[in-house]
Amino acid sequence: MTRLYAAVDLGGTNTSCGLGYEDGTLLCERTDPTYSHEGPDAVLERIASVLKDLASASGQQPSGLGIGVPGLVDRATGSTVFLPNLATQWRNVPVGEILCSRLGCPVYVLNDVRTATLGELTYGAGTNTGWLVFFSLGTGIGGGVVMDGKLRLGPLGAAGELGHMTVLPDGALCGCGNRGCLETLASGPAIASEGVRLLRSGLAPHLHDLVGGRAEYVTPKEMKEAAEAGDRPIHTALTRAASYLGIAVSNVIVTLHPELIVLGGGVSRLGSILIDTVKATVRERVTMLPVDSVRIEQSVLGDKAGLYGAIALAMRCGRV
């Protein structure tokens, strides 16, 4: 009989819990707000409770739990080092120990984007390759590097911080303290801020109609619709962001020559306007090796890459 695993994708806003089999069948899942202001104990208690409910409803006990968390973790102990996007920042929280004692199964903890990378490798776009680089394009930009079938985490699990590659040496200040990081140019907020500027400059009438003139409703999704409806400046803003992403992708390709680049996260739902521009930029900038040897694809697991990755993490007993 195929084994059942528990999976958690802990995010700054929402947390998803699920159960799945090692073949990648997701048996059930549930997404709730994280309520991170209540602190680690309450958040982890809620996760344990949801997982117990799911296990009880399924009539099966999971063999292990994988959990992706938004920040740095000490994989040896299963404790957080620092989760910057949660209200209390979760320094040195023994996530593995707490959930293990509540659930009675082994618990494996990993950075959320590296977990999603493992999901794409095991069940998603990367199932036919051992050489892939994943870009997660959301509120922030993260990533994961897989070489020779293994996730390459570096000594602190921090390898793959692709959002903090410098793309514009004199660019805008990033939250990390550097200037011109990819995240300042191609994250959801970076793209939306340019949409807001164009909206307020009167250069985006379709976007204006779509959001009723309200800047707070501008996201890359509305910008895509506005561009398709005819707002040329919005179209230009989107392709400009995609070109900067294309530079980061090109730099990864000349450095590592992976077989596959996977674009995931909310911004990847821009679809062809994003991916076609990235491909065109790579064709223009990478001349040292045949670019056709590198596939560039949209994530197939989408929002669920983290949950699938957590199943893979548990299945591999944390050995990634």
Next chain:
Amino acid sequence: MTRLYAAVDLGGTNTSCGLGYEDGTLLCERTDPTYSHEGPDAVLERIASVLKDLASASGQQPSGLGIGVPGLVDRATGSTVFLPNLATQWRNVPVGEILCSRLGCPVYVLNDVRTATLGELTYGAGTNTGWLVFFSLGTGIGGGVVMDGKLRLGPLGAAGELGHMTVLPDGALCGCGNRGCLETLASGPAIASEGVRLLRSGLAPHLHDLVGGRAEYVTPKEMKEAAEAGDRPIHTALTRAASYLGIAVSNVIVTLHPELIVLGGGVSRLGSILIDTVKATVRERVTMLPVDSVRIEQSVLGDKAGLYGAIALAMRCGRV
């Protein structure tokens, strides 16, 4: 008894041949012009002849030969794909087969900079780590990526083309066809061209004296001397080039978090003005992980990294 290996570093200008033991003792070596205009057969015949002379003088036969060549190779067959810097470009030359038949020992062929990376890993700055990235800073800029003790070559041996990372999106045209490659900003010719500009603008009196006013004598070495003698604009040009290198190094660090970055090639002889600026740039730009966990060092093997790497390549029977 320790085994003896033959080593060749084939360059566009000069070719070095040597014999060495697996412990990294270089028994003998000889460097001659490559005479690449004479074509592959003559160049390889000369290499075979030099190696035979060296073996004969040493009274020992090498167990294998490693050779680094400036371009892409098909490692399975030991043939060149394309060596752009040699006069006849060496397309599909069966280097391994030809040298094997002349010398009667197994021959292993690899890109020259990847071979030098292997040298630093095995006998140089990287002997205590399995995670290093090598930047070879010369007429061109190349590199090599070692993760988990293995050289990561990609499917075509082209991984590690660090000179063709885009550092300035709208920068100068590179020989590769892209714009703003690291090579356009921090290679020997890139640095020297800025020295020539300053010389001709009358902004570098010390440099003018050092080269007798002759632009063709300006190299990074003379620029270093001029900067030390008091030419501030030259000092600025050198630190500016080093800052761009620092951006490329920072991008590699956030992507891979290696333990060690090694700077080699002729430009690395700039010494502290280069390496201190690279370190300062990395401290400024890399905030996602503790930069003190990444050592940044000058090559210890210098010009001989390629020859040492060729010994290591032969010793490993090509399994890198």
